[in-house]
Amino acid sequence: MKKLNFETGMKKLVRVGAAFLLTGLMITPLSSLFAVQGMGAKSQEAFLRMRTVTFFDTRFSFTPSNRVKVGDEFTCTGKVMLMPTWPQEIPFSGISFFNFFVPGPQVLRKAIFVNEKYFQFNSVVLEKGGVYEYKMINQARTPGIWPVGPMVSMEEAGPFIGPEEYLTIEGSNAGFTNPVKTLLGNTIDLENYGEARMIMWTLLTSAIAVAWLIYWCSKPFTRRLGLVAAGRKEDLFSPMDRQVCFLFTIGTIVLVAAAAMITKAQYPITIPIQETKYYIKPLPPEPALIQAEVTDATYDVPGRTLSFHIQVKNVGDKPVVLKEFLTANVRFLNPDVPGNTWNENYPEVNGGPMKVTPSEPINPGETKTLEVSMQSAEWENQRLTMYHESTNRFGGLLFFSDTSGTRQVFAIADQIVIPKFGGAIGGGM
Amino acid sequence: MQQVAAEAEARSLERKFDIVVLVSMFLAILSGFHIHQMLTAGDWSFWIDWKDRMWWPVVAPIMDITFPAACQAILWTKFKAPIGATFSCAGLFFGQWMNRYWNFWGWTHYPLNFVFPETLLPQAIVLDGVLMITNNFVVTALIGGELWGWLFYPSNWPMIAPYHVPVEYYGQLMSVADLIQYEYIRTSTPEYIRMVETGTMRSFAGGVLGVSAFFSGFCSVIMYFIWWYFGYFFGWTKFVKHSKV
Numbered sequence: 001m002k003k004l005n006f007e008t009g010m011k012k013l014v015r016v017g018a019a020f021l022l023t024g025l026m027i028t029p030l031s032s033l034f035a036v037q038g039m040g041a042k043s044q045e046a047f048l049r050m051r052t053v054t055f056f057d058t059r060f061s062f063t064p065s066n067r068v069k070v071g072d073e074f075t076c077t078g079k080v081m082l083m084p085t086w087p088q089e090i091p092f093s094g095i096s097f098f099n100f101f102v103p104g105p106q107v108l109r110k111a112i113f114v115n116e117k118y119f120q121f122n123s124v125v126l127e128k129g130g131v132y133e134y135k136m137i138n139q140a141r142t143p144g145i146w147p148v149g150p151m152v153s154m155e156e157a158g159p160f161i162g163p164e165e166y167l168t169i170e171g172s173n174a175g176f177t178n179p180v181k182t183l184l185g186n187t188i189d190l191e192n193y194g195e196a197r198m199i200m201w202t203l204l205t206s207a208i209a210v211a212w213l214i215y216w217c218s219k220p221f222t223r224r225l226g227l228v229a230a231g232r233k234e235d236l237f238s239p240m241d242r243q244v245c246f247l248f249t250i251g252t253i254v255l256v257a258a259a260a261m262i263t264k265a266q267y268p269i270t271i272p273i274q275e276t277k278y279y280i281k282p283l284p285p286e287p288a289l290i291q292a293e294v295t296d297a298t299y300d301v302p303g304r305t306l307s308f309h310i311q312v313k314n315v316g317d318k319p320v321v322l323k324e325f326l327t328a329n330v331r332f333l334n335p336d337v338p339g340n341t342w343n344e345n346y347p348e349v350n351g352g353p354m355k356v357t358p359s360e361p362i363n364p365g366e367t368k369t370l371e372v373s374m375q376s377a378e379w380e381n382q383r384l385t386m387y388h389e390s391t392n393r394f395g396g397l398l399f400f401s402d403t404s405g406t407r408q409v410f411a412i413a414d415q416i417v418i419p420k421f422g423g424a425i426g427g428g429m
Numbered sequence: 430m431q432q433v434a435a436e437a438e439a440r441s442l443e444r445k446f447d448i449v450v451l452v453s454m455f456l457a458i459l460s461g462f463h464i465h466q467m468l469t470a471g472d473w474s475f476w477i478d479w480k481d482r483m484w485w486p487v488v489a490p491i492m493d494i495t496f497p498a499a500c501q502a503i504l505w506t507k508f509k510a511p512i513g514a515t516f517s518c519a520g521l522f523f524g525q526w527m528n529r530y531w532n533f534w535g536w537t538h539y540p541l542n543f544v545f546p547e548t549l550l551p552q553a554i555v556l557d558g559v560l561m562i563t564n565n566f567v568v569t570a571l572i573g574g575e576l577w578g579w580l581f582y583p584s585n586w587p588m589i590a591p592y593h594v595p596v597e598y599y600g601q602l603m604s605v606a607d608l609i610q611y612e613y614i615r616t617s618t619p620e621y622i623r624m625v626e627t628g629t630m631r632s633f634a635g636g637v638l639g640v641s642a643f644f645s646g647f648c649s650v651i652m653y654f655i656w657w658y659f660g661y662f663f664g665w666t667k668f669v670k671h672s673k674v
Contacts, residue, residue: 121601
């Protein structure tokens with residue numbers, strides 16, 4: 001009786017388990033409806049995101065509505081700096097590719113201009129410390145809600161992800177076309193160009209293969225194993241089998257040769273796949289307003305506050321203020337600067353206020369040591385605390401401005417951070 | 430009369446068993462070959478802008494003659510059925526198309542003209558045919574393997590020729606295939622990852638294709654031998670004597 005109960009219990013357990021598994025499998029695809037995820041920038045190490053490539057001045061033409069219709073074009077513009085002190089622990093080849101991230105071809109990348117002049121088609125070679133201005137022109141293709149944004153991939157170093165927005169593409173893509181004029185003068189639709197021809201050839205070659213398989217598989221199959229083992233191989237083939245074999249073998253070779261020649265006649269002008277790498281010069285340097293050096297930095301773990309001291313010398317002819325700190329697509333604005341308020345159209349994350357002490361402007365010729373302090377939950381939310389990582393250095397861009405509005409972007413790229421763990425923090429691996 | 434009925438029933442049962450064996454083999458080979466192909470020649474098979482004149486005709490045939498050779502070793506030596514190459518390539522082709530249709534087109538909305546797979550079926554038929562005609566795997570390796578490499582590009586040229594038509598776009602010259610890869614975004618696949626002809630290998634015929642095809646055929650011969658023995662080893666059969674059962 002006990003055995004019976006055990007078996008019954010096991011059966012119930014298996015059934016319940018199977019029901020859970022089945023339910024899980026059915027619900028899993030639906031979960032994407034409730035948890036739309038971005039491009040996974042947080043999975044990259046903080047020191048990599050803060051010290052390699054920094055995007056700034058990013059703007060999307062579809063803001064603030066973040067809605068476009070299928071077929072609409074929109075732009076993403078901005079600048080990107082390759083940090084001057086590139087971490088030695090991250091390879092640098094300079095071979096890069098400006099990209100627009102979106103999960104699949106839900107938008108078409110119509111064109112990318114870098115420094116106004118260059119059209120980005122092949123990979124380019126960039127320089128450390130260089131600032132590059134990009135303009136990405138895209139076209140909405142597939143309805144849905146998609147995370148989108150600029151991105152620079154670098155050989156050996158990986159992808160660097162810029163600020164992202166969620167774009168809603170409305171309408172239907174039924175009837176969507178993507179016409180292009182070739183150098184031979186005809187207009188083609190990239191959505192389905194060559195598709196019918198490809199499917200016809202696929203079906204034709206498949207039909208021949210299926211005919212070949214049907215011919216042989218229509219004969220008894222497993223029985224052949226025994227006949228071969230019994231040494232009766234010759235009984236398995238008839239003269240017709242050999243004729244069919246010749247027909248298929250020679251016929252296939254002739255068919256392929258003929259099809260290739262006909263195709264050559266149909267497409268007399270073709271070119272190879274194109275491949276090159278070329279250099280892009282960075283933008284000319286911005287006017288020098290300051291000279292600066294970061295002297296120390298700490299991160300207060302319980303207080304979630306990054307602080308550092310920076311010695312600044314005003315080398316311009318107007319008073320200068322520190323307006324902003326930007327790192328890993330998180331912006332911190334100095335509220336003491338008039339008009340320096342958060343704009344909802346910024347695609348970056350709002351890190352909160354940046355406290356600068358002393359808050360008074362730095363006058364021409366004057367040298368001051370500023371204490372910059374940013375308390376923000378975003379250090380943890382964005383996984384930008386480095387005391388768990390192998391490299392405890394931070395970087396980012398400081399934006400200084402004079403009274404005429406002239407801006408100087410100053411890169412911090414190699415400053416070590418001393419964590420302050422506080423009494424309540426325990427150990428760990 | 431009873432004997433006739435019994436024989437008919439036996440034949441019917443044998444055919445059903447044949448179908449079960451063939452379908453099972455088809456699915457097993459499909460999955461194994463498909464995984465092998467994706468791991469070794471995946472990008473060359475996925476994307477229209479990887480189907481160049483140098484690397485594609487080298488990588489794809491060399492990596493893809495493996496399962497046909499192994500299947501031939503089993504199906505020819507054990508069954509005398511000249512279908513090993515066609516059977517495995519049909520399985521691969523079916524698996525690839527399911528992948529491209531459901532995943533690439535249906536799920537992520539790539540146009541099929543960007544992601545369609547190459548066909549290996551004409552070469553496979555020729556490889557099977559050579560094996561049956563010669564009844565010798567060494568000769569099949571030498572002749573069939575070489576033909577396998579040579580036939581690959583012309584077997585696929587009818588499909589890919591339209592994508593080599595030139596286009597001028599924002600002042601740059603590119604092929605239609607280049608333009609498709611540019612416009613239809615592969616988010617995490619930057620252009621520098623493409624392994625395609627770099628224009629440094631002019632040869633006898635003025636292009637790289639002849640050298641690639643020859644090299645491909647040469648390596649396919651070697652791969653054929655290696656994988657024939659894989660198939661032979663894993664397809665080893667031992668018949669147990671009745672008295673021991």
